[in-house]
Amino acid sequence: MKFFVIGDVTVDHLYHLDRLPAPGEEVVPGRATMKPGGAGGTISVTLARLGHTVTLAARVGNDPFAEYALASVRESGVSLAAIQVDPEHLTSTITVMQTPDGQRAMISDGAANRQLDPAKLKKKDIEGADAVIVSAYSLTEGPQRDYTLKAIETAQKAKKPVPVFIDLGTGAVNKVGTDLIENVIGADYLTLNQHELLALTDTTSISAALAQLGDAGARRVVVKVGRMGSIVWTPTETELVDPIKPEGRVVDSTGAGDTFTAAFAHAVLTGQPLPQAARIANAAGALAATRVGAQARPITPADLEAALAR
Template sequence: MKFYVIGDVTVDHLYHLDHLPRPGEEVTPLRSSMKPGGAGGTISVTLARLGHTVTLAARVGSDPFAEYAMSQVRLSGVGMGAIQQDERHLTSTITVMQTEHGERTMISDGAANRQLDPAKLKKKDIEASDALIVNAYSLIEGPQREYSLQAIEYARAAKRAVPVFIDLGTGAVNKARTSLLDDVIGADYLSLNQHELQALTGTGSISAALAKLGQAGAQRVVVKVGKMGSITWTPTETELVDAVLPEGDVVDSTGAGDTFTATFAHAVLGGLSMAQAAKAANAAGALAATSVGAQERPITAADLADVLPKAKK
């Protein structure tokens, strides 16, 4: 399958702490690391490792971080034809501080990613794809927003169906709130977590939020609900898909949601039902969290075969 992915590539600075610092407090991390990350990069790497042909549309600076941010993308064989370089803006970075109790706070700089030039988008590349995946950070601001909206329009207008997967992100939803709804409601598949779902819809419960999405015209939604697994929704059916416990300890949740999204798209295009695809995605997201770094733990067809023996590569 051919995937076209629009999203950020970043350098992630990860700090695992006993507790999150209070204003003015200096703390020493239990451990720290620097890893390549970003939703676009992680989704692309996951799909490429699962055997797909992937083109990633992202933008990096001309600084020393650029090559590191792209290191796993290159190593995984992701197509580089839509990668842009920015001479003025730095490669995006994210600082993540998290505790073993699941508390997390982040400092995110969109930087070069937000400058993704829509003039370089090629309609034929979207039309030639089997699916388009857009991370919602790409829909927030700057030229990157115009690029993403145009790509979605190309996919919808294509003579051969190009399904659109849109994955939300907490920072994107917190910034745009309910105004993001109009941009994402037309997706063939919309994935998001419980906080993002309720913030996007301005509601106080999952059931009310899904009802509002249905009223707005949503067709297929998958909600990540942490240790409970995920929920798949269509206008006629709602199903809770149980979590799949990983082999190994959960040490870092960074990028687990992006791994979930990539695996879900992989399974859907492989012919599985939404519930089956969500089960595979639950397993992949959990496995990703057993290593430090968004792209550190490869997800393979063998991993998914343990959960879904009939899953297609």
């Protein structure tokens, strides 16, 4: 299958702390690492490792971090044909502070990614794909937003419409709020976590939020609910899909949601019904969390098969 992915590539600075620091406080991490990251990069790498042909649309700076941000993307065989280089803005970075009990705080800079030039979008890249996957961070602001909206429109108006998957992100929802619904509601598949769902709809319950999305025209929604697994929703059915517990200890949840989305799209396009696709995605997200770094845990079809068998 051929996927066209629109989303950020970043350099992630990860700090593992006993607790998050108070304002003005200096703390020493138990461990500090630097890894390639970004939703677009992680989704692309996961799909490529699952055996698909992938093109990633992102933008990096003309700086030393650019090559590092693209390291896993390049190594996994993702096409860099739609990668742009910005002469002024730096490669995006994210600082993640995480505690053993799962608390996280992040500092994120969209930088070069937000300058993705819509004039460089090639219509044939969209029309020749089997699916387009969009990280909602790409819909927040700047030229990248225009690029993404143009790509979605191209996919939907193609002679043979190309399915569009849109994955929300906490930062994207916090920045745009409920106005983001207008840009994501037309997706064939919408994936997001519980917090993002409630913030997107300004509701206090999952059922009310899903009802609101249904009224707005949503087709298929998958809600990631952490240790409970995921919820698959369509206008005619709602199903809770149990989590998959992988071998290995959970050490870092960075990128697990992006890995979930990639595995879900992989499963849908290989013919799996929605509940089974969500189950496969549950397994992939759980596996991703057993290594430090969003793209550190390679996931193959054999890995998913083994996890599902357990």
